[in-house]
Amino acid sequence: MRKTLIRGGLAALLLLAGLSGCGSSTPSSGNTGTTAEPPQLRRDGRWLVDPQGRVVLLHGVNMVWKVEPFHPPATSEGFVAADADWLADQGFNAARIGTLWVGVSPHAPGEVDQGYLQAWDRVVQLLASRRIWMLFDFHQDLLGPAYQGEGVPDWAVEQLRGSLTDLLGPPSFGFPFNYFTPQLSQAFDNLWAERGPVRDGFRDAWIGVARRWRDQPYSMGYDLFNEPWAGLEYPTCLIPFVGCPAHDSGELQGFFEYALAGIRSVDPHNMVWFEPQPMISVGAPTGFSAVPGETQLGYSFHYYCPLTTLANSVQLGLLQALPLNETCAAFGPRTFNYARDQADRMQAVELLTEFGATDDLDVLRQVATLADEHLAGWHYWQYKNWQDPTTESQGSGSQSLFTDDADLGSVKTDKLRILSRSYPQATAGIPQSLSFDPDSGEFNYRYIPRTAQAPTEIYVPVALHYPQGYTLEVTGARSLSAANAGLLKLENLPGATEVVVRIVKR
Template identity: 30%
Template sequence: MSTYKLYYFNARGRAEISRLIFAAVGQKFEDVRYAFRDWPAHKAETPLGQIPVLEFNGIKIIQSTSIARFLAKQFHLAGRDNAEQAKVEAVADTINDVVSLIMSIRGEQNENKKQELLQKFSNALPQHVRNLDVLAKMYSNGGYFFVDNQFTWADLFFYDLGETILQCDPNGLQNHPWLQRNRTQMRHTFVIVSLSLLILHCYGSANVHVSDRLIVDDSGRVRLYHGANFVMKGPPWYPPELLDPVKVANLSQLGVNFIRLGMMWAGVEPQPQQYNVTYLNVMKQIMELLRSYDIVVLLDMHQDLLSSRTGSYDGIPAWLYDRFPPPKHPYPWPFKSTVGMNWFDIYLTEACSHGFQCLYDNVAGAVESMSNFWRQVASTYKDQPNLIGYEIINEPWAGNYFTNPTLFLPGIAGATNLQPLYEKIAKAIRSVDNDTLIFYEPVTWGVRLNGKYFGTGFTHVPGGDDYRNRSVLSYHYYCIILSVIPVPGNETIPVFDRLLCDDVEGPALFRSVQTDLQQLGGSAFLTEFGGCDGSQTCDEQLDWGLDAADQFLQSWAFWGDIFGHTSATQRISRVYARAIAGTPVSMQYIAKERLFYLAYYVDLTMRQPTEIFIPPLQFPSQSYNLTVNAVLKWSVDPTNTNIILVEPNTKYVKRTDPPVIGVVDIRPKA
């Protein structure tokens, strides 16, 4: 009995046509898929160090088109005679011209060159489509298939290409009715199934996943992000400063490569199932501008205190809150008046706690409405190349503690209310986007300790263990005692308060998060800290948080006015490794002395370099000295002089050597 074994990446790419042929004829085969990061370890196992490779009865066949032609002949999809075969191959070669262009874009690592290739492809695509239309009219003999109205592998090849064309341009086949009919006929004649978990998009999300508790890219490099929050808590619901190219350029110069962008439900859906296309398009413009500066975006369904009906803004749309039954007591009970109430007091009102519980309990279809919101958002932005993730909800409250006081225990709140909600929202997102990271938060006080009652309350990531590689625990740090008892004016933090924050609560938070990751899987991200108003107290806490994030190799997003407070801007602009081609050991930046140190196990199989950002704010005119140990070499990125590229020094280290540690040291010039 003949056996077939197809080797390729976990993607459509050049192997998809062979998979479609197998599917069309119902032939079983072994579909071996390599993760991009694992490919170097298997490269030597292939005849030419490349894939796809087809094993057929012990014979290895290489080259994607040769494999497809072989299979087409095996299963009588190549044409009935030499003339038909020539026509089929003419169509297939024309399709392959387009596929080669797409694969060159996919393989290009330089983002500027990639954009040039994308533009050339966009300009050339209409002519390629016209060429296929011409061949169809020449060869189809008036039928729905490309050659003599007989189904061949050319029709499958075009179906696969058509998926990519329509992803790049939904109107790409609009003026070609025959090609549209061919795709329709294919759907009617065969069950065409996507055989891949990772689809090759012309435009796709940020191409990162989670491995060993760290976010890594397709090259296997560990990625670290330094960023900021931008949330507009009222109409027009988008931050206008992110439409300003000068301000976005300034963010890039500070070292910002991540924005947590408030995707406001009230802005998306001002009335039930009526989506604000203008708002969605403006947010896309913001993402595109950020993309041009290599800044990734986390879409955050931001809310604070839930609703304008509970003393805040509309974190959920007012029309949804108004569907909930009223609380037993009007807002602001149990307080007599709103005079003197602080942020936390509003959460304690029955109206706010009751509203959250209605959301969790799906009162008035609240969970379905939230699922529809997220499905709309994911459908709109899933193909944005700089989309890194979706954050289900910002700072969720525990629920109605008046009816269930145990909800004040963070583990109870997480298990009872948050995890069931996250399961349903994740399912909605995954129905349209199975690849992008999902960020999920516990209650804010749920990441100081661990365990059933005092931890997050989560037993698995949203969607279950299969999604560990696409899930990120989002958490915030604001020292509790400083939030409850603010330090007045511009005074420094009292000694006892600093002890509680810097020696007790802060370290407990970072250790707790690491314990959670051991149990849950996935990665973690400090998505809020700072809250700086330019005060000495805030600056001290910001310094501590930045140093701790380096120590624990955590990515972060600053909360505060990044443009308005010079002291905060100076602090968050720091040297860091934004991509590490190996396993990090330690990273430290001593801001007062402007000293940077990085140590990591060098992975010699990675083709992409370690990238270190050196902010011109701290080192104008490249006024630094950089040294590496003997196993490394470095250069300045020719496309961005603020970035240092560090690679293995092959004079001193070989792939066959045991793991070695590379060291980078940066300090001011004397």
């Protein structure tokens, strides 16, 4: 049965390789941001804005510790002040942190383990003190240990166990292949249909998280549920241009709105992020809709080029030797275009909250370039390996930014040169176009000025990309920074209708 499932999944994905994408995306503008304290991100049209009314673009990492105790230890392998300093120094201004449901409510619905939240708060405060925006994430893969995964409490997984698991036994094909089994798919169907202690427990766990961090500086809100599997209807999700939008609109929408209502009972302001089923990387549409009266929604999407991801997951040398990177052009642009369209339809901001998990520099370059072209922020998967049991890296260590989690000096420099980029962290205006070449270091940015309470800030990785310094060309604004500054600050000129910025190596 194992060979049949893997062979069937491989065939389905190979069939998709020859399909090409299409579509376009037109940015829209919004109103100026709020000045509310503490500093948190809010939605303004299609943009994230800070309290100074500037459009914020995020380049960040995931930080998810998937094994007990489900939070990183205060060690060099885990996360300490030196890690927070390193992230800020490399220009990473965001982190998606795995405050797992199983850690929040490990034993029973309705409980909130304050000790677990306190353990994460140590990391939260380290990040906030470096002005790194944080997205709280109920991460899961394959539900829980009964299905070779993690994230959902055992008490909830037992409630979701279905007749197919009783008949066939738990699947044992590992990540991600257990997703394609009828046992786990039925368990997910049971999750979306359940109207009792599991759904209530999910809501109550989020209420506990929101109550703890609703006033947290540098919060960017709550990512409700990582990669919600579509259940037994998943085969339709693999079809580009078709997908399974009914899963989002019919099952996930209600599940998420129930949790959203719970969060809003204690936190009326912070953003709440909906995620679609994980196979949107084939470039299929999703079906979320706007929530009446709700203005602070986000659309959290992932993109993993399907065939390169499959090759990494199965670790077959022959498959990995094929030129699979060339197939990514069939999926990436369509996935980003659909994300922009979906965010508009649900009146939300789109954010690429996962990509990468690989040392393949071509894949990383492609995705980072796509994100720039679509003016989209991102979180790379992930900061360190952190003993991750459910990843396409499959123990290879390729997802980490380091060859040794305990040694920041072991950074993978070639990977970092792609991810640590010149980019506008905060813009006193509306972005229009953005590009960066990690080989030449050339950076180009164009935006339409608007009123803000602070200047535009552009991160420039001087040591990494401009060791001899850089030349700045700017029209429509003037620099407030010293030559070769690592954080370039620009003040819009009175009457300017456009600001154009170019940075090149000396």
